[in-house]
Amino acid sequence: MDDIIFYDRLQFAFTITFHYIFPQLTMGLSLIIVYFKWQYIRKNIEKYNDAAKFFMKIFAVNFTMGVVTGIPMEFQFGTNWAKFSELTGDIIGQTLAMEGLFSFFLESSFLVLFIFGEKLMSKKMHFLMAFLVFFGSWASGLFIIATNAWMQHPVGYEILDNGKYVLNNFSAIFNNPWLLPAFLHNQLASLTTSAFVVASIGAYYILRNKNIEYGKLFLKTGVIFGFVSSVLLIFPTGDWNAKNVVKYQPASFAAMEGIFDTEKGGTEIVLIGQPNMIEKKLDNKIAVPDVLSFLTYKKWNAEIAGMDKFTEDELPDNIPMLYYSYHIMAGLGTIFVAIMGFALFLLYRKKLYNYKSLLWAIMFLFPFPYIANLLGWYVAELGRQPYLVYGLLKTSDGISPTVSSGNTLFTLLGFMGLYFLLGLLFLMLVGKTINQGPKPQNI
Amino acid sequence: MEIYWYIIIAVVLAIFFILDGYDFGVGIIHLFFAKEEKDKEVISKSAGLFWDSNEVWLVAGGGMLFMAFPKLYASAFSGFYLPLIIVLWLIIFRAIGLEFRNKINVQMWKDFWDKAFGVSSLLLALFFGIALGNVVRGVNLGGVTNGVSIYESHYFFLPLWNSSFSPLSESPGVIDWFTIIIGLIAVVTLAIHGASWIILKTNSSINKKLISVIGKLNIALIVLTVLSLIIWNLVNPNSLDNFMDKPYLIIFPLIYFTGLIGMLFQRKIKKDLNRFLLSTAIILGGITSSLASMFPIIIPSTNSINEPLTIYNSSASNYGLSVAFIWSIIGLILVFIYAIIQIRFRSGKIDKMDYGH
Ligand code: HDD
Numbered sequence: 113m114d115d116i117i118f119y120d121r122l123q124f125a126f127t128i129t130f131h132y133i134f135p136q137l138t139m140g141l142s143l144i145i146v147y148f149k150w151q152y153i154r155k156n157i158e159k160y161n162d163a164a165k166f167f168m169k170i171f172a173v174n175f176t177m178g179v180v181t182g183i184p185m186e187f188q189f190g191t192n193w194a195k196f197s198e199l200t201g202d203i204i205g206q207t208l209a210m211e212g213l214f215s216f217f218l219e220s221s222f223l224v225l226f227i228f229g230e231k232l233m234s235k236k237m238h239f240l241m242a243f244l245v246f247f248g249s250w251a252s253g254l255f256i257i258a259t260n261a262w263m264q265h266p267v268g269y270e271i272l273d274n275g276k277y278v279l280n281n282f283s284a285i286f287n288n289p290w291l292l293p294a295f296l297h298n299q300l301a302s303l304t305t306s307a308f309v310v311a312s313i314g315a316y317y318i319l320r321n322k323n324i325e326y327g328k329l330f331l332k333t334g335v336i337f338g339f340v341s342s343v344l345l346i347f348p349t350g351d352w353n354a355k356n357v358v359k360y361q362p363a364s365f366a367a368m369e370g371i372f373d374t375e376k377g378g379t380e381i382v383l384i385g386q387p388n389m390i391e392k393k394l395d396n397k398i399a400v401p402d403v404l405s406f407l408t409y410k411k412w413n414a415e416i417a418g419m420d421k422f423t424e425d426e427l428p429d430n431i432p433m434l435y436y437s438y439h440i441m442a443g444l445g446t447i448f449v450a451i452m453g454f455a456l457f458l459l460y461r462k463k464l465y466n467y468k469s470l471l472w473a474i475m476f477l478f479p480f481p482y483i484a485n486l487l488g489w490y491v492a493e494l495g496r497q498p499y500l501v502y503g504l505l506k507t508s509d510g511i512s513p514t515v516s517s518g519n520t521l522f523t524l525l526g527f528m529g530l531y532f533l534l535g536l537l538f539l540m541l542v543g544k545t546i547n548q549g550p551k552p553q554n555i
Numbered sequence: 556m557e558i559y560w561y562i563i564i565a566v567v568l569a570i571f572f573i574l575d576g577y578d579f580g581v582g583i584i585h586l587f588f589a590k591e592e593k594d595k596e597v598i599s600k601s602a603g604l605f606w607d608s609n610e611v612w613l614v615a616g617g618g619m620l621f622m623a624f625p626k627l628y629a630s631a632f633s634g635f636y637l638p639l640i641i642v643l644w645l646i647i648f649r650a651i652g653l654e655f656r657n658k659i660n661v662q663m664w665k666d667f668w669d670k671a672f673g674v675s676s677l678l679l680a681l682f683f684g685i686a687l688g689n690v691v692r693g694v695n696l697g698g699v700t701n702g703v704s705i706y707e708s709h710y711f712f713l714p715l716w717n718s719s720f721s722p723l724s725e726s727p728g729v730i731d732w733f734t735i736i737i738g739l740i741a742v743v744t745l746a747i748h749g750a751s752w753i754i755l756k757t758n759s760s761i762n763k764k765l766i767s768v769i770g771k772l773n774i775a776l777i778v779l780t781v782l783s784l785i786i787w788n789l790v791n792p793n794s795l796d797n798f799m800d801k802p803y804l805i806i807f808p809l810i811y812f813t814g815l816i817g818m819l820f821q822r823k824i825k826k827d828l829n830r831f832l833l834s835t836a837i838i839l840g841g842i843t844s845s846l847a848s849m850f851p852i853i854i855p856s857t858n859s860i861n862e863p864l865t866i867y868n869s870s871a872s873n874y875g876l877s878v879a880f881i882w883s884i885i886g887l888i889l890v891f892i893y894a895i896i897q898i899r900f901r902s903g904k905i906d907k908m909d910y911g912h
Pocket residue numbers: 264293294295297298299301302304305345346349350351353354355357364441442443444445446448481482484485486487488489490491492493495
C-alpha cells in the first residue's frame with residue numbers, strides 16, 4: 113500500500129475512533145436524561161431531577177469533546193479526501209450540510225438553556241429543553257449515518273462524463289435500504305453504552321456505600337435500559353444488518369464471517385478461530401454446521417458465497433481485523449444480554465443490590481460496549497474496502513492529490529499528541545464529577 | 556442558485572466571525588490586560604458560556620460550502636492543508652482552555668489554561684486574517700512551475716511560507732508580508748470587538764481601561780487599513796473594478812469605514828451596545844468588501860495558465876442546489892427562531908446573571 117493512502121486512512125481511523133467515543137454516550141444518555149425528567153414530572157420526586165442534572169454534567173463534558181473532535185472530522189473530508197469530496201460532494205454534502213443546519217444548531221442552542229435555564233422556566237419547559245437536546249443529537253446521528261449509508265450502498269445518483277457523481281433523487285438518500293437498519297442498530301448501541309455507564313456508576317455508589325439512594329436508582333435504570341437495548345441489538349437489528357451485508361456486499365460478508373471456501377449445501381457458523389491468510393483457512397476452529405445458512409436465508413442448505421468466489425481486489429484488504437472485529441462485537445453482544453438478563457432477574461427477585469459479585473462485574477463492564485461499538489464501525493468500514501463508495505470509487509482514488517505523505521504523517525502525529533492530552537483531561541473531569549456525586553440541591 | 560448559496564454562506568461565515576470573533580477578541584484582551592483573578596474569571600466566562608453555540612456557525616458554514624461548492628471545498632481545503640490543520644488544533648486547544656479552566660480550583664491550573672486560551676485566541680485571529688489575505692491574493696492554481704501545471708488545474712498546495720515572503724512571486728506561501736498585514740488587522744479588529752463585548756457583558760474592574768485601549772487600537776487599525784489598501788492594489792490590481800461597475804457595492808466599504816470612524820468617538824458613547832455594534836460593523840464591512848471586490852471569483856489564480864475558481868465553475872449540480880434551497884429556507888427559519896429564544900433568556904450582564912453556579 114502506498115504510504116500516503118496508509119497515513120490518510122490511519123489518520124481518519126484514529127480521529128473518527130476518538131470522535132465516536134463521545135457521541136455514542138451523548139446520544140444514549142440524552143434519552144436517559146429525558147426519561148429521568150419525565151419521571152420527575154410524573155412523580156414529582158426531587159431525586160429524579162437530581163439524577164437528570166447529574167447526568168447532564170457528564171453529558172456536557174462529553175458534548176464538548178464531541179464538538180471539538182467533530183470539527184476535524186468535517187474538515188478532513190476536504191483536507192485529506194479532496195478527490196472524494198470533489199466527486200461526491202454533490203450528494204454527501206447534502207446530508208452533512210443538513211446535519212449542521214438542522215441538528216447542531218438545535219442541540220447546542222437548547223443544551224445551554226437546559227443547563228443554565230432551569231430557574232428561568234417552568235418544569236414542563238425544562239423537560240422540553242431536554243427533549244430537544246435529545247432530538248437534536250439523534251437527528252445528527254441520522255444525518256451522519258445517511259451519509260455513511262450512501263457510501264456503503266450508493267443510491268439516487270448519476271455519473272457525469274467528468275466522473276462526478278451527482279444527485280438525481282433526493283428522497284432516495286433517506287429511503288436507502290441500508291439506512292434504517294444501520295440507524296436503529298447504531299442508536300440502540302449508543303443506548304447500550306450509556307445504560308452500562310449509568311449502571312456502572314450506580315454499582316460504584318452502592319459498593320462504596322455512598323449516595324446509596326442514587327446508586328439504586330441508577331443501577332435499576334441502567335439494567336432495564338441495558339437489557340432491552342442489548343436484546344434489540346441482536347435481534348432484530350443485528351440480524352437485519354447482516355442480511356443487508358449479504359445482499360449488497362457479499363465479499364465483505366464472506367470475509368467477516370471467515371468463510372474461505374464456499375460450502376455445498378449449508379454453511380457453518382464460526383464461533384471461534386483465527387484466520388490464516390497464508391493457507392487460506394481458519395486455525396483452531398469451533399463451528400456449528402449449517403447454522404449460518406439458516407440465519408441468513410432461513411434455509412439449512414442455502415449456499416453462501418465464500419472468499420474463493422471473489423478476486424483479490426474485490427475483497428477487503430484487512431481480512432483478519434474485519435473478522436475479529438465482527439466476532440468480538442457479536443460475542444460481546446451475547447455476553448451483554450446474559451449479564452443484564454441475570455441482573456434483571458435478580459432485580460425482579462429483589463436481590464440485586466446485595467449481590468456483590470454481580471455489582472463488581474457491572475461496575476467494570478462499562479468499557480466493553482464502547483469496544484463493541486467501535487468494532488462494529490470497524491466491521492462496516494473495513495468491510496467496505498477496497499471501495500470508498502461501494503462499487504464505485506476506490507479508496508485510493510479518493511485522497512487529496514496535492515498533499516504529501518510527510519505532511520499527513522506530521523498532522524497524524526499532532527492529532528495523536530493532542531488527543532492524548534484531551535483524553536487524560538476528559539477522564540480526570542468525569543472521574544471528578546462522579547466522585548462528587550449528585551448532591552441534592554439547596555444545600 | 557449559485558448566487559443564493561454564495562450569499563447564504565457568506566452571511567453564515569460573517570455571523571461566525573462576528574460571534575466567535577468576540578470570543579477570540581476576549582481571549583486576546585484576557586491575555587494582555589486581565590490581571591486580577593476576579594476579572595479573569597468573568598472575562599473568560601463571557602466567552603466560555605457562548606463559544607460552543609458560536610462555533611456551530613463555522614460547522615454549518617463549512618457543511619454548506621461543501622454541499623454548494625464541492626470543487627472549491629476540495630481544492631481549498633487540501634491546498635491550505637497545514638494551516639487548516641493547525642487552526643483545528645488551536646480551536647481544540649482553546650476550547651479545552653475555556654471549558655476546563657474553572658473545573659479545578661487550583662491557581663496554577665487556572666493560570667495555565669488562561670494562557671492557553673489567550674495565546675490560541677491570538678494565533679487564531681492572526682490565522683483567520685492570513686487566510687483572508689490568501690484568498691484575496693490568490694494561489695498558484697495547478698501548481699504551475701516553468702509554465703506547466705503539475706496538478707489538475709483546480710488543485711494547488713501551499714507551503715506555510717517560502718524564502719522570499721513576497722506576495723508577488725508566482726507561487727507564494729501562506730504567510731507573506733501582505734497576508735501578515737491582513738492577519739494583524741484581524742488581530743486588532745477582533746481585540747477591539749472583544750473589548751467591546753467585555754464592556755457590554757461584564758462589570759469587570761478593567762472596563763474603564765479597556766475604553767482607552769480600544770481608542771489606541773483603533774488608531775492602529777486606521778494606520779494598518781491605509782497601509783493594506785495600498786498593498787492590496789499592488790497584489791490584486793483589479794480590486795476596484797467591481798466597485799466601478801456596480802457602484803451600489805460601495806455600501807460594504809462604507810459599513811467598514813462607518814465602524815472605523817465611529818469608533819473614534821466611542822468614549823462619548825452612552826450605550827455599551829452601540830460600541831459593540833460599531834466593532835461589528837468593522838468586521839462585517841471588512842469581510843463583505845473583500846468578497847464584493849472579488850465576486851464572482853473566490854480563489855484567484857496567480858498564474859496566467861489556469862483560470863481562477865469562481866462560484867460558477869466550482870458549484871454543485873443544479874438539481875442538488877435547488878433541493879438544498881428548499882430545505883435551507885426551512886432550516887434558516889428554525890435557526891432564526893432558536894436565536895430569538897436564546898436572546899430572550901440570555902441578555903444582561905454575565906456577572907449579575909444567575910447561571911446556577
Ligand atoms: C454495543 C455495540 C454493539 C453490539 C453489542 C452489536 N453491534 Fe453490530 N454494530 C454496532 C454496534 C454493536 C455499531 C457500531 O453500531 C454498527 C456499526 C455501523 C452501524 O450502523 O452499527 C454495527 C454494525 C453491524 C453490522 C453491519 C456491518 C457492516 O455494515 O458491514 C452487522 C451485520 C452487525 N452489526 C451485526 C451484529 C450482531 C449480529 C450482533 C450481536 C450478536 C451485534 N451486531 C452486536
